[in-house]
Amino acid sequence: MTHLTTATSRRLRRAVAALTGLATLTTPTFAAAAPDHDAAAASERAARVPDSAGARRAPSLRVNTVLRGLDHPWDIAFTPNGSLLVTERNRGRVMLRTPRGDVRTLVGNVPNLWVSGETGLMGIEIDPRFRGNRRFYTCHGYRDGSTTDVRVVAWQANPSLTSAQTVDNLVTGIQVSSGRHGGCRLRFGGKGALFIGTGDAAITGSARDRTSLAGKVLRVDRLTGYALPSNPFSGSSNANTRKLFTFGHRNVQGLALRPGTPQMWSVEHGTFRDDEVNLLQSGGDYGWQAGPGYDESPPMTNFDLPGPQVGAKWSSGNPTVATSG
Secondary structure, X not given: OOOOOHHHHHHHHHHHHHHHHXXXXXXOOOOOOOOOHHHHHHXXXXXXXXXXXXHHHOOOOOOOOOOOOOOOEEEEEEXXXXXXXXXXXXOOEEEEEOOOOOEEEEEOOOOOEOOEOOEOEEXXXXXXXXXXXXXXXXXXXXXXXXXXEEEEEEEEEOOOOOOEEEEEEEEEEEOOOOOOOOOOEEEEOHHHEEEEEOEOOOOOOHHHOOOOOOOEEEEEEOOOOOEOOOOOXXXXXXXXXXXXXXXXXXXXXXXXXXXXXXXXXXXEOOOOOOOEEEEOOOOOEOOOOOEOOOEOOOOOOOXXXXXXXXOOOEEOOOOOOOOOO
């Protein structure tokens, strides 16, 4: 493989991050370098797909291939020294590529990995203090006997970053059914808070059931998996409810912290329309609820539901473009 300069490496990070979501949706092999009515209406007007002239003005991307032969690459993360970690959804591997271009398997077998439909080994995130503790986190499907769920697991790599072992099942019991809508995007917010995007498991009512972890954005302590005291429902007697930061989501598979701010943004898959980009508000209801039998015809943000809903900052309109990342 070709050695990368520092500048090229920085560009590569941006290109890989932009293309990973698309690659996972279009091909099993990876080659790469998600309130009020007035506010909702304004957001909807601003959400028009750019016209062809605007699209022509968009800058072009130069794509460099850094890894080949991967099976359903799902997420990427970078260590402080610039090593790239990539999850493979169906194979259940975490691959590592060093800044010099050396490639090796960091995790070759996720214990009790459950792969079904859209679910498998998905999200990965690096601990803010990775340089000292070598911890990282994955989100994946799990099955052991009668237990099937989506969970977040903490890992620790050895000093040479040639292998890793599980440290703790940080968050368990995220609801699943067929493997549809597994969520699993992980991102760190301020002060070490771990945000977890989850899907509604294609189960009617789960997104608005505040005792369920499905169809939510969770916010937990990265070392214990417990709810943070500043969470909006921290006074609840239900342990799941205490972990919630927002609810009423269909399938959150994108999270990003706006640099220099405490703002966490999410990307959410729509049905056949209306992928959303949302600014997450503590305790906010983002308005998704499927109809009986998981009827997906209701709007992504349904302002006819009880209570106030938070409107999207951007929506793809019709059709969906499968926004992710």
